[in-house]
Amino acid sequence: MSAQWLGYLEAFLVLTLGLFNLLAQDWRRRVLAFAFQAIGVVLLCWQSLSLTLSLVKFIEGWMAAAILGTAMANVTSSLSPEDSQSSGVAPRMSLPFSVLVFRFATAILVGASVLGGVPYLMSVFNGIRYHQAFAILGLAAVGLLILSFRSSPFSIAIGLITILQAFEILLAVIEPSVMLNGLLAGVILGMAFLGAYLMFFERGQYSP
Amino acid sequence: MSAPILWIVLPMIFSGGLLLIVRWRRTSAWVGSALALFLAVSALLLPVGKSISLGILTFEMQQSWLLFGRRFILENADRPFVVIVNLSIAFWLIGSQHTKVHSLLIPVGMASGALLIASVLVQPFYYGAISLLIAAMLIIILFVSEAEEVTLGIKRYWIFQGLAMPLLLLAGWLMSGTEASAGEIPAAALIYTLLLIGFSLLLSGVPFQSWLPAVAQRVNLYSFSFAVFITSFSTLLFVLIFLRQTAWLFTSSWMILFFSFQGLLMTFLGGLGAIYHHHLGRWMGYAVVKEIGLSFLTVSLGLTSSQPLSFLAILFMQILPRGIALALLGLALNIFHDHGNSLRIQDLLGMGRRYPFATLAFFVAALTLVGFPLTAAFPIHLLVWQGWFQRFPPIAFIAIFGSVGVLIGGLRAMAVFVRNVDTQEAIGVEFESRYQVILLMLSSFLLLFTGIFPQWSLSTLYNLGLTFLRGG
Incomplete structure (x- = not known):
């Protein structure tokens, strides 16, 4: 398989996982998807960045997923059955099918406009490849959609980190600075910690 | 010793230490205010780049600090900013001794101050932009700890600040090294788009201002006043530094239009919201919206003027009246809140008879925020209003409307405070x-004194502003 097709596969992987995070209900699967999304980000960054710096993104992504997952496990296990029923945290809480269709349709529409933006991004930032540009815009769009459609701290943290991951891929191409990578890793972990901290205050009114 | 280590790294270490002793709230507040005062005094007295003799000890404060290939540079011109930030922290922490605030205010205040200084240097x-985001995240922790719930306003603030950082970082990267005119830069349109959205998000401009009244309704207003004061001032200076990087951006008509339009909308919406409020926290939030709008109008005047620094230095003059008025409001409203656990206007009936000093302080602070004659903010409001009357009178009228709206909201509250209540429970005085x-009266006196003799303090702040802007 050529490197170009491998790049497309990586972009497809991160976008599918991002989309899954937009549509899925079970927080365990979402955390898992979020963790695998970090692997896709690492592979996309690795094409422009050293392996050492790319691995930082892998560690930060998995740590963020671990922080959010642990916090969510604690929050859901500490809810009483009455709380769970009143707040709608049933083990299998399901949204109406129409909501999922609407979210998916919006993602498709946004995806179409993302496709139009890819050549512009490539013309502004030299050295960026097509699949990287597609992944950057796609991840940013998915992150924005998550922020728009979901309101729990868990989802806000995932949405913001997804946008920052898009930004990380772009920075890997245009400014491979050690300090910037370190700072962004700190910010992403900070976002995850903040999300976890906020989750504890939102228990009882939780809906992922 | 390096100046950035003294005024950025040391406060971060202090805040870590303060976090360990927050259990003893009063002690940590005293220690925190003493440390902030120490940092402010040291910034005032220690020149950067010159040898300093302290007894047998002679040393030089170096102006730069290298970290992973990036520099923090603190020149003598930046010292006024360091002094102001640390004095503000000390002022708020001293005031926090006898009002109900979350103990996290002390370490978070110290750390966010250091991060805001780092963002400018x-x-x-x-x-x-990254420093500002980290400071915002610390402030969110403070807000949530106080509200003990995650409100929609807090979530909005988190999202807005989280989105501002990548946009500004990217715009900054695109701008770096471009000294040509905007027409010669291929990505000029993208830079403008990123900057305008990024500035709106960062400075809580329209339509991202809605979190302010929403958060003010739920959190402790003393902490809120500290957070909005220190972040709005620092972020505005950060934006000015951004604009001054390239001549084409500083003189850009897009930027002038942006700040004028944002200022107009913010003062209008702040005034309008303040008129119809039913909650004093929301009223304070709208007053802050109007104040940020006034700062936008000041920046816009600076950008259109042939001598921009003379107008931009007004931003430093705004610090004293705005800071004291916001702290005073926070303190007075906290006292009311402690009494009835509510700041809804119908629950505050006859409160002026129970807490006369807090009511008086509320009144003076409200008058100051709207720029009423003989209060400390009047000369500043007058300068901005005059400037806009000469350039484009409708904006001046809207700016005055914003002040009048906040005043009407404040007077509505005052009417409720001083209303006679016949019930036995309400007659009891609770001073x-x-x-x-002492705090309420001292601060009120300071606001009135500065208003009557503006030349004694405001001119000093104006000169500090000029020093900072000329050097930056």
């Missing part, structure tokens, strides 16, 4: 504690 300049009375 870091090179390349656009790395400051504030002695320490609170």
Whole structure:
């Protein structure tokens, strides 16, 4: 398989996982998807960045997923059955099918406009490849959609980190600075910690 | 010793230490205010780049600090900013001794102050956006700890600040090294788009201002006043540093239009919201919206003027009246809140008879925020209003409307405070504690004194502003 097709596969992987995070209900699967999304980000960054710096993104992504997952496990296990029923945290809480269709349709529409933006991004930032540009815009769009459609701290943290991951891929191409990578890793972990901290205050009114 | 280590790294270490002793709230507040005062005094007295003799000890404060290939540069011109930030922290922490605030205010205040200073001093300049985001995240922790719930306003603030950082970082990267005119830069349109959205998000401009009243309704207003004061001032300076990187951006008509339009909308919406409020926290939030709008109008005047620094230095003059008025409002409203656990206007009936000093302080602070004659903010409001009357009178009228709206909201509250209540329970007088009375009266006196003799303090602040802007 050529490197170009491998790049497309990586972009497809991160976008599918991002989309899954937009549509899925079970927080365990979402955390898992979020963790695998970090692997896709690492592979996309690795094409422009050293392996050492790319691995930082892998560690930060998995740590963020671990922080959010642990916090969510604690929050859901500490809810009483009455709380769970009143707040709608049933083990299998399901949204109406129409909501999922609407979210998916919006993602498709946004995806179409993302496709139009890819050549512009490539013309502004030299050295960026097509699949990287597609992944950057796609991840940013998915992150924005998550922020728009979901309101729990868990989802806000995932949405913001997804946008920052898009930004990380772009920075890997245009400014491979050690300090910037370190700072962004700190910010992403900070976002995850903040999300976890906020989750504890939102228990009882939780809906992922 | 390096100046950035003294005024950025040391406060971060202090805040870590303060976090360990927050259990003893009063002790940590005293230690925190003493440390902030120490940092402010040291910034005032220690020149950068010159040898200093302290007894047998002679040393030189170096102006730069290298970290992973990036520099933090603190020149003598930046010292006024360091002094102001640390004095503000000390002022708020001293006031926090006898009012109910979350103990996290002390370490978070110290750490966020250091991060805000770092955001202005870091090179390349656009790395400051990351510092601002980290400071915002610390403030969110404070808000949530106080509200003990995650409100929609807090979530909005988190999202807005989280989105601002990548946009500004990217715009800064695109701008770096471009000294040509905007027409010669291929990505000029993208830079403008990123900057305009990024500035709106960062400075809580329209339509991202809605979190302010929403958060003010739920959190402790003393902490809120500290957070919005210190962040709005620092972020505005960060934006000015951004604009001054390239001549084409500083003189850009897009930027002038942006700040004028944002200022117009913010003052209008702030005034309008303040008129119809039913909650004093929301009223304070709208007053802050109007104040940020006034700062936007000041920046816009500076950008259109042939001598921009003379107008931009007004931003430093705004610090004293705005800071004291916001702290005073926070303190007075906290006292009311402690009484009835509510700041809804119908629950505050006859409160002026129970807490006369807090009511008086509320009145003076409200008058100051709207720029009423003989209060400290009047000369500043007058300068901005005059400037806009000469350039484009409708904006001046809207700016005055914003002030009048906040005043009407404040007077509505005052009418409720001083209303006669016949019930036996309401007649009992509960006066504030002695320490609170001293703080309230001292701050009110300071606001009136500065208003009557503006030349004694405001001119000093104006000169500090000029020094900072000329050097930056």
